[in-house]
Amino acid sequence: MTFPETETPPALRTQVSELRDEAWPPDSASAPGTFAHDPALRPVSMLLVDGATVLAALDILAKEIVHAGQRYRAAGLSTVVTRGTARGKGHGHRLVTAARAAMATMELDIGLFTCDRPLQPFYESAGWQWLPGAVLIGGTPQAPFPSDRPGFDKVTMAAFFSPLGRDHRSSFPHSRIELYPGEIDRLW
Numbered sequence: 001m002t003f004p005e006t007e008t009p010p011a012l013r014t015q016v017s018e019l020r021d022e023a024w025p026p027d028s029a030s031a032p033g034t035f036a037h038d039p040a041l042r043p044v045s046m047l048l049v050d051g052a053t054v055l056a057a058l059d060i061l062a063k064e065i066v067h068a069g070q071r072y073r074a075a076g077l078s079t080v081v082t083r084g085t086a087r088g089k090g091h092g093h094r095l096v097t098a099a100r101a102a103m104a105t106m107e108l109d110i111g112l113f114t115c116d117r118p119l120q121p122f123y124e125s126a127g128w129q130w131l132p133g134a135v136l137i138g139g140t141p142q143a144p145f146p147s148d149r150p151g152f153d154k155v156t157m158a159a160f161f162s163p164l165g166r167d168h169r170s171s172f173p174h175s176r177i178e179l180y181p182g183e184i185d186r187l188w
Contacts, residue, residue, distance in 0.1 A: 002102065005036070005043035005059060012047060015054040016081075023081045037061060037078065038184040046102065048095045056082040056091040058099055061188040062108065065179060068171040072164065074179075075103055076113035078188040096126040100159055109165035112136060112177065114147045114154040114187060128157040133174035138187030145186040146176070 001012070008016065020035055037043035041061035048056040062075035077099060082092040103111050114136050115123055124130060134156035139145030147154040156177070160166045181188050 001047045001049055003045050003047075005045045006039070008045050008047070011052065012049065012054055013045075016045065016047065016057045019054065019057060019081045019083055020079055022084060024079075035079075036184075037188075038182050041181055041185055041188065043078075046095060046099050048091050048098075054083065055086045056080075056095045058095055060099060060103060060106075061181065061185060062106070063179075063181060065112075065177070067177055068168070068175070070164070070168055070171070072109040072168075073107060073162075074110050074112055075106065075108050076111060076179075076188045078113070078185060093122065093126055096123065096128075100127045103159065104161050107162075109160075109162040110172075111159040111161065112156065112179065114156050117153045117155050120155050120157070123157045128159055131156040131158050131173045134158075134172055135176045136179045136187060137176055138179050138181055138185075140180055140182060141178075143183070144180075147187060 017035065037059060041063055044060045046058050046060065047054050058080040059078045060075050061078050065072050065074045080092065080096060100111065120130055136147045136156055137144050147156065158172060160169050
């Protein structure tokens with residue numbers, strides 16, 4: 001099921017919030033179930049549902065970026081999560097694969113996101129490509145949040161959807177990519 005984040009039915013949104021809170025417990029400054037993406041990133045929620053139960057969920061965030069002097073319509077995966085009791089059954093793989101296919105129809109040039117290094121093979125098996133040496137720079141130009149910051153062990157994954165993206169694919173590995181999604185989604 002796919003919805004603009006704000007149009008996700010309340011019962012499903014509550015389950016997604018519970019899954020997120022389980023995977024990434026809120027800090028003391030945040031109340032459980034209050035996470036939301038920056039609306040400027042046009043969040044789209046994708047859910048894998050069995051009956052009335054959300055098995056896996058993710059969000060697709062989008063914005064224009066400029067890289068190596070070229071403007072791109074970019075999007076990335078965010079908050080990919082599978083229900084703890086449903087893990088190991090292929091639900092996450094199915095959803096991440098479906099998200100990549102959906103993004104290919106969204107008039108995007110490129111898909112970009114980071115993941116923990118041990119998850120690289122999982123995303124590659126769903127059709128994403130590893131960008132060796134690529135660093136996403138999140139946050140804002142005034143308060144950058146790079147994916148190679150101390151304590152992170154992230155890799156950058158990509159998909160090239162348009163002729164523009166494919167023609168400039170070689171400019172992305174071993175580069176610093178200024179994503180700058182803002183303060184809410186610091187590194188989508």
